[in-house]
Amino acid sequence: MKKAREVLVIGGNRYFGKRLISRLVAAGDRVTVVNRGSSAPPPGVAHLVADRDDERALAEAVGTRVFDVVLDQVCYTPRQAAVARRVFAGRTGRYVMTSTVEVYEHEDSEKLVPEAAVDPATVPVDLELPWDDPEFLESHYGEGKRQAEAVFTTDPAFPFVSVRVAHVLGGDDDFTGRLQHYADRIRTGAPVAVPPVTHPATYIHVEEIADFLFWTAGEDFTGPVNAASHGLLALDGLGTAVAAQLPGGAVVFEVTESGEVSPFAFRRRYGMDNSRATRLGFTFGDVRQWLPKAVAETLGKDV
Template sequence: MVMEKERGVSPREVLVIGGNRYFGKRLIARLLAAGDRVTVLNRGSSAPPPGTTHLTADRDDENSLNSVLGSRVFDVVVDQVCYTPRQAAIARRVFAGRTRRYLMTSTVEVYEYEDTIARVRETDVDPPSVPVDLQLPWNELEFLDAHYGEGKRQAEAVFAAEPAFPWAAVRVAHVLGGDDDFTGRLADFADRIRTGEPIVVPTVNHPATYIYVEEIADFLFWAVGQDFTGPINAASHGTLTTRQLCEAVAAHVPGGEVVFQEAEVGEVSPFSFRRFYGMDNSRAVRLGFTFGNARQWLGRAVAETLGQVN
C-alpha cells in the first residue's frame, strides 16, 4: 500500500492505539486541543474521549486490524499498548504504508539487565542488537507479567529490524501523579503508614528516576510533532528514594509514621530497588524538551493520587 496523503502542517491525522486511561487520555486531550484529528483504536471495552473517531479491533488479530483500518492513513501512530514482539511484528506489517511515523511507548524496564550506578543512556540497549524470540509464550498473561521489560525490549527490536516506517520508542520512567493512578502503589504506602505496618525495602535500596503524569503526556504530545527516530528516555530531572516518596505520602496521613524493614532477599515494597533505575534524559533535552524536577512536583503528585488536592 502506498500512501497518497500529502503532508500537512495541521490538522494532523493521529491514531492512538489504547490510550483510554492515565497518561494516554491526557495525550488525547492535548492532541484534540491542538486541533488534530484523533482516531482511537481499542478492543471496545471502554469508549474513547468525545471528539475522537473510535475503531474497534483486537490488535493481536492482523486480519481484524487490516479490516477495520481499511484505506485510512495517518501522519502519526502512537502505540500505547505494544507489549510483545508478536504485537510489534503485526503492527509493522499492518501499518507499512499507512503511517509516516510510529511512536511506541516503552519503559525504563528495558534496562533491567543493565546493572550500573550510572544513569542509563539509550545506547545501553540498542534495539537492533536485541535477540527476538517470537516462539515464547507471549500470549500467556503470567509469562508476560513476569517478562514485561523483555517484551518491550523485543518489541523495540522488531520495529528496528528492517523498519517499515520511521519509528521511535519512548522509554518512560516510573510515572507518578493523578487521581486516576490505577497502580495503587502510593495508596499502599499510605495504608502502611496509617497502620504502622512496615515498608519492606532492600538492604541496599537504590533511588530511581520518575516522571509526573502530566509531564509524560506533554512529552508524548511533543514527540508526535518531532522527527527523531529510535529510543529516547523520558524522565524528570533528579532521582527519588523510597524514603522521599514515603515522607511525601506521610505528609498526607495525619499521625502516621514511616517504618522501614530491610530485607536481603524476597519481595519488597513498591518503588524499592536492589539496583539503580536511573535514566539519562540528555538526548531529549538536546532535542528541545524541557523536563521538570521530580522533587518539585512530588508533593502535588502524591496529593493528587491520594485524593487530597484542593
C-alpha cells in the same frame, strides 16, 4: 493555520493515555482510537474496535486509512510489534511506541543510563516464546518491550521512536496503587517491606509524560529516547513525601532478605539519562518539585 494531523492512538484510554488524547484533540488533530471496545474514547474521537493481536481484524478495522502519526500505547511483545509493522507499513509517517525503563533491567549502573545502553538493532527477537501466556509476559515485561523495539527497528517500515518511560506518579486515577500502598501502610502504622539495600530511580509525573508523548508526535527524530524528570529519588524520600501529607504520618521500613517488597523498593538502580530528549528540545521538571503535588493527587487532596 496549522494543518490538522491524522493521528491514531492504539489503546490509551486510561491514565496518561487519556491525557495524551485530550492534548491531541485540543491541538486540533483528528484523532482515532483503536482498542478492543472495552471502553469508548472521549467525544470527538473516532473509534475503531479490533484486537491488536488479530492481524486480519486490525487491518480490516484500519481499512484504507492513512495517518500522520501512530501512537502505540500498548505494544508489549514482538508479536504485537510484527503485526503492527505489517498493518501500518505505508500507512503512517511516524510511529511512536511507548516503551519502558524496564528495557534497562540488566544495566545496573551507578550512572544514569543513556539510550545507547540498549540498542534495539542488536536485540535478538524470538517470536516463538509464549508471549500469549499472561504469567510469562508479566515476568518478561522488559524483554517483551526490548524485542518489540527490535522488530520495529531492524526492518523499518516507517520512521520509528520508542519512548522509554520512567516510573509514572501522580493523578487521581493512578490505577497501579503504588503510592496508595505507602499511604495505607503509613495510616495504619504497618511497616513498609524493603530489601537490605534499596536504590534510587528516576520518575516522571503523569502530566509530564502526556506532554512528552504529545511533543514527540510532532517532532522528526527517531530511535529510542528516555523520558524522565530531572533528579534521582530514593525510597526514603518518597516515603517521607507521603507521610508529610498524612496527620501524624511516619514511614516505618522493615528489611526482608528474600520476601516480597513494597513498590519502588528497588534492588537495583533505575536511573535514566534524559539528556537526549533535553538536547532535542523538551524541558523536564524536577521530581523533587512535583512530588508533593503527585502525592496530594493520589491522596485525593486539592492541589
